[in-house]
Amino acid sequence: xxxxxxxxxxxEFFVIGFGGLVAMKTADLSTGAxxxxxxxxxxxxxxxxxxxxxxxxxxxxxxxxxxxxLSGLIVPVMFFLGAVFAGLWWASVxxxxxxxxxxxxxxxxxxxxxxxxx
Numbered sequence: 001x002x003x004x005x006x007x008x009x010x011x012e013f014f015v016i017g018f019g020g021l022v023a024m025k026t027a028d029l030s031t032g033a034x035x036x037x038x039x040x041x042x043x044x045x046x047x048x049x050x051x052x053x054x055x056x057x058x059x060x061x062x063x064x065x066x067x068x069x070l071s072g073l074i075v076p077v078m079f080f081l082g083a084v085f086a087g088l089w090w091a092s093v094x095x096x097x098x099x100x101x102x103x104x105x106x107x108x109x110x111x112x113x114x115x116x117x118x
Contacts (some may be wrong), residue, residue: 001096
């Protein structure tokens with residue numbers, strides 16, 4: 001699960017950065033405010049990559065997904081991108097857990113998964 005979720009978070013890191021560039025063009029927002037929010041969200045993405053094995057990390061990831069969707073209030077295309085990344089986050093968590101369970105079954109049975117078994 002960690003690999004899939006971390007890949008999604010790194011993709012989000014870049015999307016948040018590019019979204020910040022677009023949001024800077026909004027006349028109502030100061031550049032400092034935009035980059036403060038973007039820097040916090042981008043740092044959360046990177047920090048969360050290292051915390052994925054800890055309890056509550058997936059919930060924090062869901063909060064990040066919600067924030068990404070809500071950023072569509074500032075940059076409308078982020079509604080779409082936020083929904084895409086929320087779907088990717090769900091898939092990463094869902095299928096990552098299935099892979100982890102399969103690995104645990106193989107380890108418990110004393111067998112090692114091989115390329116032929118996949």
